[in-house]
Amino acid sequence: MPPEQPRHDLEVYIGYTACTRVTLTALETVGQPYRERLILFEKGEHKAPDFLRINPQGKVPALIVDGQALCENLAIITWLNKTWPEAGLLPPASDAFEEAQQLSALAWVASTWHPSVRAVKVPMMWTTGDTAGVRERGGQLMSGLLDRLDRELAERRFWFGADWSIVDSYLWWAYINSEFGGFDLSPWTNVARHRADVEAMPQVQRALAREQAAWDARKGELA
Amino acid sequence: MASYTLYHLPGACSRVTMTALEQCGVDYADHPVNLMQGEQHSPEFRKVNPRGKIPALLVDGQLIAENAAIQWWLGKTFPAAGLFPAAGNDWEEAQILSDLFWISSGWHPSVRANMMPIRWTTGDPAPVRERGKQLVKPLFEAFDAHMADRQWWYGDDWSIVDVYFYWNYTTAEEGQYDLTGLANLAAHRARVEAWPAFQRALARENAARERMANAA
Numbered sequence: 531m532p533p534e535q536p537r538h539d540l541e542v543y544i545g546y547t548a549c550t551r552v553t554l555t556a557l558e559t560v561g562q563p564y565r566e567r568l569i570l571f572e573k574g575e576h577k578a579p580d581f582l583r584i585n586p587q588g589k590v591p592a593l594i595v596d597g598q599a600l601c602e603n604l605a606i607i608t609w610l611n612k613t614w615p616e617a618g619l620l621p622p623a624s625d626a627f628e629e630a631q632q633l634s635a636l637a638w639v640a641s642t643w644h645p646s647v648r649a650v651k652v653p654m655m656w657t658t659g660d661t662a663g664v665r666e667r668g669g670q671l672m673s674g675l676l677d678r679l680d681r682e683l684a685e686r687r688f689w690f691g692a693d694w695s696i697v698d699s700y701l702w703w704a705y706i707n708s709e710f711g712g713f714d715l716s717p718w719t720n721v722a723r724h725r726a727d728v729e730a731m732p733q734v735q736r737a738l739a740r741e742q743a744a745w746d747a748r749k750g751e752l753a
Numbered sequence: 754m755a756s757y758t759l760y761h762l763p764g765a766c767s768r769v770t771m772t773a774l775e776q777c778g779v780d781y782a783d784h785p786v787n788l789m790q791g792e793q794h795s796p797e798f799r800k801v802n803p804r805g806k807i808p809a810l811l812v813d814g815q816l817i818a819e820n821a822a823i824q825w826w827l828g829k830t831f832p833a834a835g836l837f838p839a840a841g842n843d844w845e846e847a848q849i850l851s852d853l854f855w856i857s858s859g860w861h862p863s864v865r866a867n868m869m870p871i872r873w874t875t876g877d878p879a880p881v882r883e884r885g886k887q888l889v890k891p892l893f894e895a896f897d898a899h900m901a902d903r904q905w906w907y908g909d910d911w912s913i914v915d916v917y918f919y920w921n922y923t924t925a926e927e928g929q930y931d932l933t934g935l936a937n938l939a940a941h942r943a944r945v946e947a948w949p950a951f952q953r954a955l956a957r958e959n960a961a962r963e964r965m966a967n968a969a
Contacts, residue, residue: 586895587859595844602858605851612843630817630826633850637819638804640854645862649873656866656873658883663876670875678804 536613540564541594543584545571546745547710549644552603553591554737555699556610560617568744572752604636607696619696635689635697643704646671651711665711672708676718679705683720687727694731702728757781760801760809762788763958763965766820766861766924767808771957772916773824776950777831785961821857824913825850836913852906852914860921863888867928882928889925893935896922900937904944911948919945 542557544550544566557564569575569590576588585592585601592599593606600606611619623629649668653661679701682689689697702725709715715722728734759774759781761767765788774781786792786807793805802809802818810817817823828836840846866885870878896918899906906914919942926932932939945951 587855589859598844600844600847600851602851602854604854604858605847608850609843609847612847626826626829627812627815627817630822630829633825634817634819634822637821637854637857640858641819641821641861642804642806644858656884657880658887659880660876663874664881666875667873 535562538562538613539594539596541567543567543569543581543590543592543594544741544744545569545576545590546741546749547707548590549603549700549703550591551703551737551741552696552700553593553606554740555734556607556619556696558733558736558740559619559696560610560614562614566740566744568741568748570748570751602640603700604633604640607636608633611696618693621690621693621695632697636700639697639700639704643675643701646675647704647707647711650708650713668708668711669713672705672713676705676715676721679724680718680720683724688724694728698724698728699731699734702734754780755813756811758811759783760786760798760807760811761958761961762786762807763962764924765807766917766920768954768958769913769917769920770808770810770820770823771954772948772951773827773836773913775953775957776836776913777827777834779831783957783961785965787965819857820917821850821853824853824917828913835910838907838910838912849914853917856914856917856921860889860892860918863892864921864925864928867925867930869928885925885928886930889922889930893922893925893930893932893938896941897935897938900941905941911944915941915945916948916951 540557540562542550542553542564544554546568554566569581575581576590582588584594584599587601589601591603591606592601593609595609600609607619611617615622620632623632646668648655649664650672653664653668656664686692688694689701705715705721706725757774757779759767759770761771761783762785771783786798788807792798793807799805801811802816804818806818808820808823810823817826824836827834832839837849840849863885865872866881867889870881870885873881903909905911906918922932922938923942
């Protein structure tokens with residue numbers, strides 16, 4: 531008999547194509563049952579009192595664990611990894627220094643990649659005026675980050691080595707969203723290979739299917 | 754005792770990292786990196802942190818990058834220093850991480866739009882600064898409301914998170930954001946400025962500024 535798994539009631543608030551894709555992928559990797567609630571930003575649901583009671587910042591993802599909310603991708607990933615370590619969200623860390631390196635990688639994506647992607651994909655997030663300069667600046671920032679990632683990935687298949695981790699899905703989410711913003715990723719060949727490797731992961735495919743189904747169920751409300 | 758070297762810039766968010774080191778009471782060397790002169794792109798600094806960012810902490814020659822990750826690691830390594838409230842379990846620890854990374858990924862990039870709008874555009878920085886004001890306004894107002902019934906973010910006890918918030922709102926002020934009217938935030942600001950480890954970090958920054966001026 532395998533040791534008994536921790537049991538928690540899990541519900542996640544997501545947005546379509548948002549960075550909650552990473553959260554969904556983490557949940558699919560863990561393999562515990564969960565419910566997803568798609569927030570329609572177009573209808574202002576993230577500013578609705580019901581949602582602000584869950585996350586006063588009006589942001590997704592929010593993971594509700596046994597009725598209590600946890601916000602910020604990085605904190606959610608860390609908690610899932612601590613609770614179900616054998617799922618392999620992150621490589622096993624033998625000490626605080628190794629754990630700090632994992633947090634550092636996640637923090638780099640969250641605080642450097644993500645805001646830069648925003649400049650390319652939704653430049654009006656960073657200006658009340660003309661968006662062209664923001665988009666151009668976003669392209670410069672993304673190029674620098676992709677150069678760096680491409681060099682790293684020349685030496686190994688995934689961010690931490692031979693095995694996928696949730697950091698790979700977070701990086702993947704960031705660069706494909708810049709492509710959604712019209713940014714051309716073709717110069718970075720190791721990144722292209724990484725993309726194919728990430729997209730072939732079963733938990734990534736399950737997360738995408740789950741997100742798509744949630745969207746399909748509600749998109750008619752926007753018509 | 755391990756050796757510690759902090760790469761930083763006086764006034765940058767590395768001020769928070771430096772305050773954390775001061776709070777932990779460790780001996781450390783500090784090297785200012787002149788971002789205005791592009792020193793973060795120099796081959797020497799790229800050897801330290803290939804991402805070209807500060808703060809960067811070397812521990813016995815090994816790098817920890819990203820402010821929040823450094824703060825977390827110092828908290829684990831020096832638990833008696835009180836950088837964070839004692840977490841009773843993984844859930845409580847995750848809530849602290851949530852705050853910490855909310856500041857680094859939610860607050861800091863928005864403050865940057867106020868303080869350094871040219872970081873987010875190749876064009877006219879004025880509408881980026883304007884947007885930055887829109888982004889930080891609800892953050893600062895929510896912070897002010899949260900502080901109405903407490904001394905520090907977590908209640909009665911100081912934590913490094915207080916200094917991280919402080920750095921963000923004072924940096925937005927340098928970027929022409931008017932903090933007038935946020936009385937609880939103003940009281941919090943005065944408390945942070947009176948905190949001994951913070952004052953030691955400022956003194957250390959000033960010494961680094963002098964070295965930078967002399968080298969120029």
